[in-house]
Amino acid sequence: MTTNLSPEFLAAQRRYREAPTPGDKLAALKEMLSTIPRHKGTERMRVDLKARLSKLQQQLERQHSKRTVRSSPYEHIERHGAGQFVLVGLPNCGKSRLLASLSAARPEVADYPFSTFTPTVGMMSFEDIQIQLIDLPPLSDFTEGWVYGLIRQADAIALLVDLSASDPEAELLEALALLEGARIHLVDHLPQQPLSGTVKRALLLGSKSDLPGASEHFKALQDSYSDQLPLIAISVEQRSALETLRRALFTRLEIVRVYTRKPGEPLVRERPYTLPRGSTVLQAAKQVHYQLAEKLDYARLWGSAQYDGQRVERDYVVQDGDLLELHG
Ligand SMILES: Nc1nc2c(ncn2[C@@H]2O[C@H](COP(=O)(O)OP(=O)(O)OP(=O)(O)O)[C@@H](O)[C@H]2O)c(=O)[nH]1
Ligand SMILES: [Mg+2]
Secondary structure, eight states, X not given: OOOOOOHHHHHHHHHHHHOSSHHHHHHHHHHHHHHSOOSGGGHHHHHHXXXXXXXXXXXXXXXXXXXXXOSOTTSOOOOOTTOEEEXXXXXXXXXXXXXXXXXXXXXXXXXXXXXXXXXXXXXXXXXXXXXXXXXXXXXXXXXXXXXXXXXXXXXXXXXXXXXXSSOHHHHHHHXXXXXXXXXXXXXXXXXXXXXXXXXXXXXXXXXXXXXXTHXXXXXXXXXXXXXXXXXXXXXXXXXXXXXXXXXXXXXXXXXXXXXXXXXXXXXXXXXXXXXXXTOBHHHHHHHHOHXXXXXXXXXXXXXXXXSTTEEEOTTOBOOTTEEEEEEX
């Protein structure tokens, strides 16, 4: 498609590429947007420029607000990796130690409650992707608003319940009530109709399953809750339980990994793109590059199709592990 870009636009584009500061970049972007010809052929470019402009404006605003006093220091934690989980639960249930066991992060772990006051972020690897975990201060009547703010922003919640406690079921109810008090509802599947408040996909983790009494408590929780939320028993002392947990966290994110290759390149599954479950070939192509998606004719697929290299169309729903060769 022809775009007929003007010399003014091209000059602004050059200034954008060479801009020494974010402020200069912003000025050049504005110039590009005002000089780009407005017709169908430049529609995608204009959308892209506007997106870049607003991202840059946000960045500059953030830099600015860092210099001024902010009401809460932890309003937002930037998402990295394939998805963001928050570790949530009553005091001393094992959130910090779990983060330390699954990632390189080293939050403070203590044998007394209320040891965590600030969030700690860690990256957990699962096969060829990374999942972001955030350790939070405990849920209690004293929990500060920003903690609930971070819970609302996460992709999913891991709610820990200490299986070695005298009454884990009562502790689970207390934790759920505190979350409900902040209008955060934990669900197995996100509802089609939006509910009031925040609805979050969650996974229940019965923690410290190595301690005495834990297995009876776990069975009781299973009887009462496993039809409402997925529930697994974990222990930082048991490697196999942690490996099961890595997969369970990945599954809970409800994402698929898709690999791509150019025609003629070897069939290797490396550095996947991650997409919400149910995404199509076209949506996968968009992750690679919007221009590629625009031109996309069909794909050849290794994985979920009937045979290797099978031709699939743009609306084909991709599955975890699929490798695509995109044809424009
Ligand atoms: N035996 C055993 N002990 C654990 C396990 N997980 C955590 N603990 C212990 O439980 C205590 C509390 O652990 P933390 O990770 O600090 O608990 P927390 O939920 O972060 O506590 P707060 O930050 O106060 O909310 C520590 O003494 C941990 O060593 C586990 O799987 N097995
Ligand atoms: Mg802690």
